[in-house]
Amino acid sequence: MCADIRIDSSMTTEAPDRVFEQAAEIFALLSTPTRLRILYHLCGSEMNVSELLSRIDVSQPNISQHLGTLCRGGVLGRRRVGAQVCYRIASQRAQMLCEVVRSGQGAWDMQPLERRRPPDPAPSAGAR
Numbered sequence: 340m341c342a343d344i345r346i347d348s349s350m351t352t353e354a355p356d357r358v359f360e361q362a363a364e365i366f367a368l369l370s371t372p373t374r375l376r377i378l379y380h381l382c383g384s385e386m387n388v389s390e391l392l393s394r395i396d397v398s399q400p401n402i403s404q405h406l407g408t409l410c411r412g413g414v415l416g417r418r419r420v421g422a423q424v425c426y427r428i429a430s431q432r433a434q435m436l437c438e439v440v441r442s443g444q445g446a447w448d449m450q451p452l453e454r455r456r457p458p459d460p461a462p463s464a465g466a467r
Contacts (some may be wrong), residue, residue, distance in 0.1 A: 364412070
């Protein structure tokens with residue numbers, strides 16, 4: 340029985356199909372460990388390809404391909420600084436996902452959620 344589940348009143352019961360399509364697109368863009376590593380390292384900073392390569396163990400052509408995919412998908416933005424191209428998180432939604440990835444260190448094992456009980460009521464003032 341699901342009687343103890345609470346739904347935020349601001350949530351609607353039906354989401355438009357476009358919401359699911361957009362979520363599927365962003366999850367597909369982030370579906371490889373290399374792209375998640377890129378997101379992790381760009382969280383809160385801007386880096387060029389050399390800086391990313393020093394942190395992620397892949398080849399330069401491989402990381403460039405992933406960076407291009409993430410840029411085309413709107414996850415990353417880029418700007419040229421002289422001969423270098425610097426990459427950064429491009430949107431607030433991508434930044435939120437970045438923070439989820441960063442906060443998940445050690446928490447990605449898929450353990451089932453335990454059923455949460457409501458807290459015990461506080462003892463009344465007259466009870467001893």
